[in-house]
Amino acid sequence: MTTGTDAGAQAPAVTARRGLLQRGQALARDLWIGAVLVALAVAFSIDSPYFLTRANWLNTSSTATEVLLLAVGETFVICAGGIDLSVGAVLGFSGTAGAWVMAHGFAGATGPAIGPVAVGFAACVLTGAAFGLVNGFLVAWAGVPAFVVTLGTLGIATGFGYLLNNGQEISAIPGSVVTFGNTNLGGWVPVPVLITAVITLWCGLLLARTRFGMYTLAIGDSREAVVRAGINDRRYLLEIYLLAGTLAGVAAVLVMARLGAGSPASGATDNLNAIAAVVIGGASLFGGRGTIIGTVIGTAIIAILLTGLVLVNVPPFWQEVAVGAILIAAVYIDQLRKRKASRR
Amino acid sequence: MSPRLEVRDITKHYGGVQALGGVSLQVNAGEVVGLVGDNGAGKSTLLKILSGATFPSSGQVLLEGQPARFASPADARDAGIATVYQDLALAGQRDVVANFFLGREKLAGNWLARRVGWLDGKAMATHTVSELARLRTRIPDVHLASSDLSGGQRQALAIARAAAWTGKVLLLDEPTSALGVEQQQQVLDLIRRVSGEGIAVLLISHQMPDVLAVCDRAVVLRLGRVAATLARPELTSENLLGYITGAISGRNQ
Numbered sequence: 223m224t225t226g227t228d229a230g231a232q233a234p235a236v237t238a239r240r241g242l243l244q245r246g247q248a249l250a251r252d253l254w255i256g257a258v259l260v261a262l263a264v265a266f267s268i269d270s271p272y273f274l275t276r277a278n279w280l281n282t283s284s285t286a287t288e289v290l291l292l293a294v295g296e297t298f299v300i301c302a303g304g305i306d307l308s309v310g311a312v313l314g315f316s317g318t319a320g321a322w323v324m325a326h327g328f329a330g331a332t333g334p335a336i337g338p339v340a341v342g343f344a345a346c347v348l349t350g351a352a353f354g355l356v357n358g359f360l361v362a363w364a365g366v367p368a369f370v371v372t373l374g375t376l377g378i379a380t381g382f383g384y385l386l387n388n389g390q391e392i393s394a395i396p397g398s399v400v401t402f403g404n405t406n407l408g409g410w411v412p413v414p415v416l417i418t419a420v421i422t423l424w425c426g427l428l429l430a431r432t433r434f435g436m437y438t439l440a441i442g443d444s445r446e447a448v449v450r451a452g453i454n455d456r457r458y459l460l461e462i463y464l465l466a467g468t469l470a471g472v473a474a475v476l477v478m479a480r481l482g483a484g485s486p487a488s489g490a491t492d493n494l495n496a497i498a499a500v501v502i503g504g505a506s507l508f509g510g511r512g513t514i515i516g517t518v519i520g521t522a523i524i525a526i527l528l529t530g531l532v533l534v535n536v537p538p539f540w541q542e543v544a545v546g547a548i549l550i551a552a553v554y555i556d557q558l559r560k561r562k563a564s565r566r
Numbered sequence: 567m568s569p570r571l572e573v574r575d576i577t578k579h580y581g582g583v584q585a586l587g588g589v590s591l592q593v594n595a596g597e598v599v600g601l602v603g604d605n606g607a608g609k610s611t612l613l614k615i616l617s618g619a620t621f622p623s624s625g626q627v628l629l630e631g632q633p634a635r636f637a638s639p640a641d642a643r644d645a646g647i648a649t650v651y652q653d654l655a656l657a658g659q660r661d662v663v664a665n666f667f668l669g670r671e672k673l674a675g676n677w678l679a680r681r682v683g684w685l686d687g688k689a690m691a692t693h694t695v696s697e698l699a700r701l702r703t704r705i706p707d708v709h710l711a712s713s714d715l716s717g718g719q720r721q722a723l724a725i726a727r728a729a730a731w732t733g734k735v736l737l738l739d740e741p742t743s744a745l746g747v748e749q750q751q752q753v754l755d756l757i758r759r760v761s762g763e764g765i766a767v768l769l770i771s772h773q774m775p776d777v778l779a780v781c782d783r784a785v786v787l788r789l790g791r792v793a794a795t796l797a798r799p800e801l802t803s804e805n806l807l808g809y810i811t812g813a814i815s816g817r818n819q
Contacts, residue, residue: 433671433683436664443657450655451669452640510659 255502255516255552259523266530273533280412284480286525287418288313288489290518291473292496293503294425295466297517300500301429302462303442303509304361304368308375309470310493312353314486315383316474320346321392321484324399335396342395346478347471353379354467358460376493383486391485395478403479414476421472425465426514438462442509495524498549504556523548568631570595570766571616571647571735576625578611585611587790588625593735593766598757600777601770603787604810609770612787616737616768617649618642629734646734650741654724658713662705663687665712666694666727697730698723701759704752718749722756729760736760736767742776754780774803786810 267273292309299306323345328338353375360371386392405413429435437458440448448455470489478484503520505512528541569592578586586608593599603609614620616627618636627634629645636642639649656665667690673679674686694708703722705715712720721741728736738757742750750773757780761767771777777784784801786793786809794809796802808814 428682431685431687433673433685436660436671436685440657440660440664440668443659444655446653447655447657447665447668450639450651452643453669510657 254555255504255519255523258548259519259526262523262526262530266526266534270530270533273530276410278529278533279410280406282525282529283415284412285528286521287412287414288473288477289492289495289499289524290418290422290521291469291476292466292489292492293499293517293521294422294514295469296496296500297503297505297512297514298425298429298435298438298462299368299466300497300505300507301442301509301512302438302459303445304459304462305372305497305507306357306463306466307369307372307493307497308353308357308379309466309496310489310491311376311379311383312350312467312470313474313477313489313492315353315379315386316346316349316471317478317484317488318383318386318392318486319349319484320474321395321478322386324396325392325394328396329394334398336398339396339399339402342399343475346474347468350471350474351464351468353470354464355460357467358463361463362456362459380486380490386486389486391483391487393483395482395484399479400482403476403482412480414480417472417476421469422514422518425469426518429512429514434458434461439510439512442506442511444510495545496521498545499524502549502552504552506556507553568628569593570597570630571768572626572628572631573612573616574626574628576612576615576622576627578608578615578620579623585790586615586622589787589790589792591785591792591795593768595766596761596764597783598761598767598769598781600781600784601768601787602772602774602777602784602806602810603793606789607787607810608790609787611790613649613737613739613770616642616647616735618647643732646732647737648728648732648735649737649739650721650724650728651739652743654720656712656720656724659711661711662698662708662715662723663691663694665723666690666697666708666730668727670731698726701726701729701756703756716749717745718752721745721749721753725753725756725760729763729765733763733765736765738767738769738771740771740773741769742771742773750776774806777801777806778803788812788815 272278292313296306296309320342324338324342327341328335357371357375360366361368403414407413407416429438437448437453441455441458445455477488481488499520500512500517501507501520502523503513503516503518505516524545527544528538531541531544532538571593573589573591576586576589577584589608589612591599601609601612615622618639618641629647634645636645657668672686672690672693674684691708698705698708703719703726705719705723712723715723725738725741741757742753745753754776757767757769769777769781778801781801783795783797784806785795786806788809793815794805796805805814
C-alpha cells in the first residue's frame with residue numbers, strides 16, 4: 223500500500239479533482255498511442271499510393287488477425303499479472319495438429335468435406351485449449367512462475383509441432399478450408415477478420431464489463447485482496463490461461479485456412495508481437511491494468527508497420543526494430559507519467 | 567441474552583510453546599472491546615482463531631450463544647465475523663466501488679446477464695455511495711482508485727466494507743497505526759458509528775489513547791492469559807500499562 227499520497231489527499235475536494243485528472247490521464251494514454259497509429263497511417267499513405275488501397279487493407283487485416291487473437295488472450299493473462307510466452311508456439315502446434323487430423327483421419331475426403339473440416343478445426347481449438355489448461359494448472363495450483371511454465375510449454379509445443387510431420391508443414395487438407403479462409407465478404411471483409419472482430423469485441427466487453435474481467439484485473443492488482451474476499455483465484459487463473467490457449471487454437475484455424483496448410487513454424491514470431499501489442503496498448507506487465515481497445519491499437523501499429531514499411535521500400539526487417547523501439551518508448555512514457563502523478 | 571461473541575477458555579499450543587493459556591472474553595452487540603497486550607502476549611493468535619485462520623488447541627468460540635468452529639477464513643466470514651487486517655486487502659488500482667463489492671458483485675437482472683456475469687455498475691456505485699454516506703466516511707468519489715485515497719480513507723473503506731457485508735462481529739487489527747492524528751480521529755469516529763449499528767467490535771491496538779477514546783472495555787493479555795478486563799472507571803492509561811507490563815497483577819484471574 224502506498225501512503226505517499228496522503229498529504230495531498232486529506233481534503234476531499236482535492237482528491238476529487240485528482241480523480242478526474244487521473245481518468246483524464248488514462249484517456250490521454252489511449253489517445254496518445256492512438257495518435258501514433260494515425261500518424262503512422264498518414265505517413266505511409268503520403269509516402270505510398272498503395273497504402274490506402276483495398277489490397278493493402280486485405281493484406282494488413284489478414285496478417286493482423288493472428289497477432290490480435292493471441293494479443294487478446296495475452297491481455298487477460300497480463301492484466302492478471304502473468305505472462306504467456308507459449309501462445310505463438312501453441313498456435314503453430316495446434317494448426318499442425320488440426321491439419322494432421324484432417325490429412326490422416328480423412329485422407330479420402332472430397333468435396334466440401336464439412337465433417338472432416340469440422341473435426342480438424344475442433345482439433346486445433348482443443349489442442350490450444352489443452353495447452354491453456356496445462357499452463358493454467360501449473361501456474362495456479364503448482365505455483366510455478368508463469369514465465370517458467372510458459373517458457374516450458376513454448377518449447378514443448380514447438381517440439382511437438384515439428385515431431386508431428388518431421389518439421390514439414392501439412393498441406394493435404396480439404397480445399398474448402400482454403401475457400402473458407404480466403405472468402406471476402408463484400409470484397410472488403412475476409413472471413414477470418416470478421417471472426418476475429420467478433421471475438422475481440424466480445425473479449426473487450428468480457429474484460430471491461432463482467433465479473434470475470436473484474437476478477438482478472440483484481441488478481442493482477444492484488445491477489446491477496448482477491449483471496450481474502452473469498453474469490454477462488456485459482457479457478458479464475460485457470461480460466462484466464464485456458465482463454466489464452468483457446469484463442470491461440472482459434473488463431474491456428476484462421477492461419478491454416480488462410481495459408482492452406484498447417485505449419486509448425488507459423489506463430490513463431492507472433493509471440494513477442496502479441497506481448498508487445500498488449501504492452502504498447504497500455505497494459506501493465508505488473509498486472510491490474512489493461513484494455514482490449516489498447517491491445518487493438520497496439521496490434522494495428524505492429525501490423526501497419528509490417529505492411530507499410532514494405533510499401534515504402536524499407537526492408538521489412540526494420541519492422542522488428544521499429545516495434546522494439548515503440549515498445550520501449552511506450553513503456554518509458556508510461557513510467558514517466560506514473561512518476562509525475564505520484565510526485566504531485 | 568447471550569453475548570454476540572464469546573471466547574471460552576481458549577488455549578493454543580504451537581509444538582511445545584503455549585501461545586494462549588486459557589483465554590475467555592465476551593463482546594456484546596454494539597460494544598467496542600479493546601484487546602491489548604505487549605508483543606507476544608497472544609493478540610495475533612487470538613485474532614487468527616477468531617477469523618478462522620487457525621484452530622484453537624482447546625476451548626470454544628460462541629457466536630450468539632452457539633458454538634462456532636471455523637474451518638477457514640471464509641467460514642468465519644460467512645458466519646458473520648469480518649476481519650480488517652493491517653494491510654486492508656484492497657486492490658489498489660481498482661476503484662472504491664470494485665473494492666467495496668469485491669467477491670460480492672451485483673449482476674444485471676436478466677438471465678443472459680447472469681450467465682455471462684455482466685456487472686450492474688450503476689447499482690453497485692449507488693449502493694456504495696449510500697453505504698459510505700450512511701457511515702459518514704469521507705470518501706469524495708467512489709470511482710477513485712483505492713490507492714489514490716488517503717490512508718485514513720482506505721482504512722475507512724476497508725472498515726465500511728467489512729461492516730456492510732458482515733453485520734455481527736468486526737475484528738480490527740491496529741486500524742490507526744499508520745495514520746496521522748486527524749485521520750486517526752476519523753477512523754475512531756467510524757468505529758463508534760459501526761458499533762452504534764449493533765455490531766460487536768473487537769479492537770486490537772497498541773495505541774492506548776485510541777483504546778481509551780473508543781472502547782467500552784479492554785481485555786489485557788499478558789503471556790497468553792487475560793491479565794485484566796478493565797471497564798470504566800478502571801479503564802485508565804495507568805491501569806492498562808500496569809497490566810500490560812506486569813507491574814500490576816493478580817486481579818480478574
